[in-house]
Amino acid sequence: MSIYVISGHYGSGKTNIAINLAYELLNKGTVAIFDLDVVNPYFRTADFTDRMRSDGISVIAPVFANTNLDTPALTGEFANIYSGVYDNVIVDVGGDDSGAFALGQYAEGIANSGDWNHWYVVNFLRTLTLTITDNIELMRDIENAGKLPFTGIVNNTNLGAETTPETVLRSEETAKELSRVSNLPLLFTSVAEGISVGNATTPIKRIRIATKRYW
Amino acid sequence: MSEKVLMKGNEAVAESAIRAGCRHFFGYPITPQTEVAAYFAKRMPKIGGTYLQAESEIAAINMVLGAGGSGARAMTSSSSPGISLKTEGISYICGSDVPCVIMNIERGGPGLGGIQPSQSDYFQATKAPGHGDLHVIVLAPSGVQEMADITYNAFDLAEKYRMPCLILGDGILGQMMEPVELPEPKEISAEDKPWAACGHENKREHNIINSLYLDPAELEQKVRARYERYAEIEKNEVRFEEYKTDDADIIITAFGATSRVAKSAINTAREMGIKAGLVRPITLWPFPKEILAKLADRVKAFLSVEMNMGQMVDDVKLAVNGKKPVYFFGRTGGIVPTAEEIVAELEKINGGAAK
Numbered sequence: 421m422s423i424y425v426i427s428g429h430y431g432s433g434k435t436n437i438a439i440n441l442a443y444e445l446l447n448k449g450t451v452a453i454f455d456l457d458v459v460n461p462y463f464r465t466a467d468f469t470d471r472m473r474s475d476g477i478s479v480i481a482p483v484f485a486n487t488n489l490d491t492p493a494l495t496g497e498f499a500n501i502y503s504g505v506y507d508n509v510i511v512d513v514g515g516d517d518s519g520a521f522a523l524g525q526y527a528e529g530i531a532n533s534g535d536w537n538h539w540y541v542v543n544f545l546r547t548l549t550l551t552i553t554d555n556i557e558l559m560r561d562i563e564n565a566g567k568l569p570f571t572g573i574v575n576n577t578n579l580g581a582e583t584t585p586e587t588v589l590r591s592e593e594t595a596k597e598l599s600r601v602s603n604l605p606l607l608f609t610s611v612a613e614g615i616s617v618g619n620a621t622t623p624i625k626r627i628r629i630a631t632k633r634y635w
Numbered sequence: 636m637s638e639k640v641l642m643k644g645n646e647a648v649a650e651s652a653i654r655a656g657c658r659h660f661f662g663y664p665i666t667p668q669t670e671v672a673a674y675f676a677k678r679m680p681k682i683g684g685t686y687l688q689a690e691s692e693i694a695a696i697n698m699v700l701g702a703g704g705s706g707a708r709a710m711t712s713s714s715s716p717g718i719s720l721k722t723e724g725i726s727y728i729c730g731s732d733v734p735c736v737i738m739n740i741e742r743g744g745p746g747l748g749g750i751q752p753s754q755s756d757y758f759q760a761t762k763a764p765g766h767g768d769l770h771v772i773v774l775a776p777s778g779v780q781e782m783a784d785i786t787y788n789a790f791d792l793a794e795k796y797r798m799p800c801l802i803l804g805d806g807i808l809g810q811m812m813e814p815v816e817l818p819e820p821k822e823i824s825a826e827d828k829p830w831a832a833c834g835h836e837n838k839r840e841h842n843i844i845n846s847l848y849l850d851p852a853e854l855e856q857k858v859r860a861r862y863e864r865y866a867e868i869e870k871n872e873v874r875f876e877e878y879k880t881d882d883a884d885i886i887i888t889a890f891g892a893t894s895r896v897a898k899s900a901i902n903t904a905r906e907m908g909i910k911a912g913l914v915r916p917i918t919l920w921p922f923p924k925e926i927l928a929k930l931a932d933r934v935k936a937f938l939s940v941e942m943n944m945g946q947m948v949d950d951v952k953l954a955v956n957g958k959k960p961v962y963f964f965g966r967t968g969g970i971v972p973t974a975e976e977i978v979a980e981l982e983k984i985n986g987g988a989a990k
Contacts, residue, residue: 431641431812461666461667461750461810462806462810462811463812488749488750488751489749489750490666490750516673518673546642547646548674579640580813580814582639582814634971635895635896635974
């Protein structure tokens with residue numbers, strides 16, 4: 421069993437990274453994605469539940485996700501994060517330390533499960549995570565609240581629909597610097613399909629962007 | 636020009652307010668605007684500003700009255716039920732001629748309603764944001780960049796006319812992320828405000844921030860003077876966007892996030908041969924009456940599309956003044972109208988798709 425816990429600043433792209441990872445792991449056995457986000461009301465993993473379920477991915481979300489209720493209730497099913505029921509488990513954590521509080525109660529079970537990973541997803545073009553200091557501070561806050569240390573960094577720097585190759589390439593040095601200062605490996609830089617980054621200096625992973633559109 | 640960043644609407648409002656010189660934010664958390672408070676909570680201590688989570692929305696708006704009265708750029712934000720709680724304070728602020736910025740990221744109502752997006756506080760914002768003879772300037776952004784720009788300018792507008800500016804957004808605008816270019820930071824001094832109660836040091840008459848008048852004649856005179864200022868605003872500050880109105884037969888009126896759905900619908904309708912266009916009010920008060928009155932001479936019909944049961948449509952009808960039919964389509968309770976639904980309404984009005 422492998423567990424991937426995905427944390428970071430809210431709006432850093434955790435949900436996209438989580439969904440892409442779920443599809444990537446489909447050829448390695450059963451996959452479950454746990455939407456642990458008890459903070460974000462609108463744009464979240466649970467938006468894509470139907471599509472993922474029909475593709476064979478188990479989706480476990482808070483009871484009232486995407487309803488009119490602001491009640492962050494997690495069911496007993498969340499204990500299956502580390503019970504071994506699924507071969508691959510992805511945990512999409514809510515943003516910041518406030519989101520990571522929900523992770524705390526599962527941290528011990530995850531840490532005792534053997535193969536676990538805790539990824540810090542960062543977009544260096546978000547105003548509260550522009551600098552190394554901002555990020556180190558936030559990483560500590562998340563680790564303290566979620567009670568689970570990070571094991572790697574995912575550079576998900578983007579400008580949404582206006583992302584260019586330069587957007588990505590300019591972020592690489594900062595990502596490497598964060599890796600050095602935090603003493604954590606930079607796992608990959610995620611880049612949306614269709615953006616050419618031939619001269620990248622960090623490992624590149626292609627991702628498909630899942631977004632909810634109203635218009 | 637600064638580098639573009641990726642922001643939620645709620646964050647763009649907070650950062651832009653800081654750049655406009657706002658150093659006093661008083662709030663209380665409520666979905667879907669909590670990021671505004673969360674953002675200020677992180678940034679204010681680092682720049683010598685004050686972020687204060689009040690014990691209630693009522694306390695927060697009265698702190699805005701106090702801070703604004705002392706000449707500081709002060710702001711509060713909430714979502715629908717919280718704004719209802721603030722209305723008493725808004726009335727006192729209007730009665731005291733104190734500038735401030737208030738934001739409402741609307742959710743479904745009435746009552747506790749729900750946390751999904753809505754525009755059902757249009758009446759409250761434009762007709763009665765508090766008791767008494769009063770108006771507040773109501774600004775309706777439709778994207779993250781506009782949320783930043785409108786917030787930045789809202790403080791200047793509020794100070795120019797010494798009254799509250801209300802930014803009326805909805806849950807989509809607050810929560811969605813878009814690239815944004817942030818405005819340049821500026822420094823603000825309370826000393827530029829001769830009316831502010833910021834300490835007279837025995838060098839001038841003391842200023843009083845007050846909305847109570849014992850003499851009815853004096854109160855009437857005060858209110859009349861205020862209405863002269865309102866007339867100035869109606870003359871000078873009306874803002875709207877026109878989209879494909881030049882050859883349009885049917886004009887959609889929509890504001891905020893709904894206007895973006897309307898634009899998609901207009902493009903689809905035009906492919907079907909229906910000449911539709913959009914007038915998007917950016918100021919909801921003052922309402923862009925003149926453009927609608929002008930278009931009423933030329934177009935066949937109007938369709939107001941809103942995330943409510945029909946509120947702005949009343950102002951559209953007043954502006955059109957019976958010259959042409961005014962139809963309404965809306966969804967409410969947190970449901971966002973789809974482009975397909977709007978196209979179907981346009982087809983009905985047009986008498987079926989044109990050949």
